[in-house]
Amino acid sequence: MIKPIPLLVIVYLAFTLQVSASADQKEAIIINASTGDNISLAYQDILLTNSKALLMPGDTLRIVFGENSYRPVTVGFVTSLPGPPALAVLPGDTVTVYHKRKENSYDFKGNNPAELDFFKKLRSGTLRLNGPYYEMLPGQIPANLDAFLSKWHQIRSEGEALIDELSHVGVRSEMEAYLTRELRLRIFSILALPGVYQKNDEPLVQYTPSYRDSMEVYRRYLQNFQTLSPGKSERLLYSLRSFIIYKAINEGFYPTLTVQYEFAKKELTGIQREWVCYSIIANAISLRQDVDSLLSDYRLWSSRDNKFLKKLLGEEVSGVYDLQSAGNDELLTSNKEAVSLSQLFAKHKGKVIYLDLWASWCGPCIEEFPASRKLSQEYAPKGIVVVYLSIDEDYLKWKQAVDRFLADADGQYIFRNAEASKLIQVFEAKSIPRYIIIDRAGKVINSNAPRPSDPRLKKMLVNL
Numbered sequence: 091m092i093k094p095i096p097l098l099v100i101v102y103l104a105f106t107l108q109v110s111a112s113a114d115q116k117e118a119i120i121i122n123a124s125t126g127d128n129i130s131l132a133y134q135d136i137l138l139t140n141s142k143a144l145l146m147p148g149d150t151l152r153i154v155f156g157e158n159s160y161r162p163v164t165v166g167f168v169t170s171l172p173g174p175p176a177l178a179v180l181p182g183d184t185v186t187v188y189h190k191r192k193e194n195s196y197d198f199k200g201n202n203p204a205e206l207d208f209f210k211k212l213r214s215g216t217l218r219l220n221g222p223y224y225e226m227l228p229g230q231i232p233a234n235l236d237a238f239l240s241k242w243h244q245i246r247s248e249g250e251a252l253i254d255e256l257s258h259v260g261v262r263s264e265m266e267a268y269l270t271r272e273l274r275l276r277i278f279s280i281l282a283l284p285g286v287y288q289k290n291d292e293p294l295v296q297y298t299p300s301y302r303d304s305m306e307v308y309r310r311y312l313q314n315f316q317t318l319s320p321g322k323s324e325r326l327l328y329s330l331r332s333f334i335i336y337k338a339i340n341e342g343f344y345p346t347l348t349v350q351y352e353f354a355k356k357e358l359t360g361i362q363r364e365w366v367c368y369s370i371i372a373n374a375i376s377l378r379q380d381v382d383s384l385l386s387d388y389r390l391w392s393s394r395d396n397k398f399l400k401k402l403l404g405e406e407v408s409g410v411y412d413l414q415s416a417g418n419d420e421l422l423t424s425n426k427e428a429v430s431l432s433q434l435f436a437k438h439k440g441k442v443i444y445l446d447l448w449a450s451w452c453g454p455c456i457e458e459f460p461a462s463r464k465l466s467q468e469y470a471p472k473g474i475v476v477v478y479l480s481i482d483e484d485y486l487k488w489k490q491a492v493d494r495f496l497a498d499a500d501g502q503y504i505f506r507n508a509e510a511s512k513l514i515q516v517f518e519a520k521s522i523p524r525y526i527i528i529d530r531a532g533k534v535i536n537s538n539a540p541r542p543s544d545p546r547l548k549k550m551l552v553n554l
Contacts, residue, residue, distance in 0.1 A: 282332035450491035
């Protein structure tokens with residue numbers, strides 16, 4: 091979730107805290123120029139980190155391209171209305187959006203009009219870059235696979251016609267390659283839906299020979315991407331997951347996450363094997379499933395320095411952090427008492443500090459409060475404290491949120507000026523919620539720690 095801010099002020103990924111000019115234009119800008127309607131945007135990176143933005147009229151979103159970003163980034167419009175559009179943007183792009191909710195209309199202006207026109211065209215068809223598939227398969231396995239396949243062939247023809255059109259409408263070469271790949275992978279994703287909808291308490295779908303033949307064609311197509319960098323295609327991950335599910339069902343297995351993991355290990359190689367297995371374990375974690383055995387196995391065969399394993403382990407990716415430089419950051423308590431960050435750390439000297447960076451407008455932050463409160467109560471006798479640091483700009487809104495959600499919690503503070511905070515700069519805290527663990531000696535041992543509800547967190551804390 092991203093908090094909207096006025097035009098010409100930057101939103102950096104999810105919840106911007108500071109502005110840093112990019113000399114090489116590794117950022118894209120989206121502006122809501124609608125006269126009265128908000129727009130909601132969402133995008134993801136290769137680590138499956140979701141960023142969301144609610145832009146009011148006049149607000150600007152700046153998307154910064156980092157090492158974990160897709161290139162291009164696909165930005166979807168989140169709406170309850172039918173036909174949500176999507177855009178793909180590259181570094182240096184600026185797109186102005188004109189939205190009329192009553193008419194469910196969107197218009198785009200920018201420095202690549204041919205591409206923007208193509209995105210609008212995609213919105214009117216089946217092969218949008220985002221959105222549900224319910225138009226052709228309403229959430230269940232089709233009773234007649236051959237009839238489904240016949241309808242899918244029509245969609246495939248539509249997609250190939252769009253791909254052919256791309257070659258002569260004037261889109262950039264990088265965008266053409268990206269859209270060609272994404273459209274074909276989306277065609278495959280639709281083909282794979284019967285398996286994706288398989289439920290463990292229902293009879294396994296019985297694939298017909300003609301369906302298997304079609305899947306075999308796309309198996310060979312997917313093999314072309316064995317060495318493709320994850321950042322080149324968002325759709326590839328979901329296509330590979332769909333193919334793994336198909337393989338499991340075709341061999342008579344229900345596609346539980348454990349089964350998917352084993353088939354991914356068997357069917358895939360290299361970076362894609364690591365990426366897909368990572369996504370399966372992350373999926374299991376999000377469902378509160380026990381992942382100890384999967385994670386132990388993943389550690390055995392995956393490369394030790396890969397970013398996916400580090401993310402799963404909640405390990406530090408890089409960096410030594412100078413907390414002294416942030417010591418002069420000014421904080422306020424719920425009683426409006428001023429305290430410096432160094433004073434706060436001194437107060438908890440000899441204890442493990444679990445920092446929770448949040449804001450009153452951050453839904454995901456607030457969702458974690460019950461878990462963090464429970465954590466605080468359980469581990470306080472062991473010398474582990476939870477400290478809540480808010481980046482809110484409005485003291486009153488922060489205080490209201492504290493009274494509502496953290497009334498019985500200790501350690502509640504708000505930055506006097508979050509944008510100028512050295513702590514935020516030191517940790518490059520570009521998104522929230524963000525959690526940081528500082529050990530008893532005052533050393534940062536994890537600058538991007540698991541959330542309070544993540545079972546991995548307790549396993550980290552128990553050893554501190």
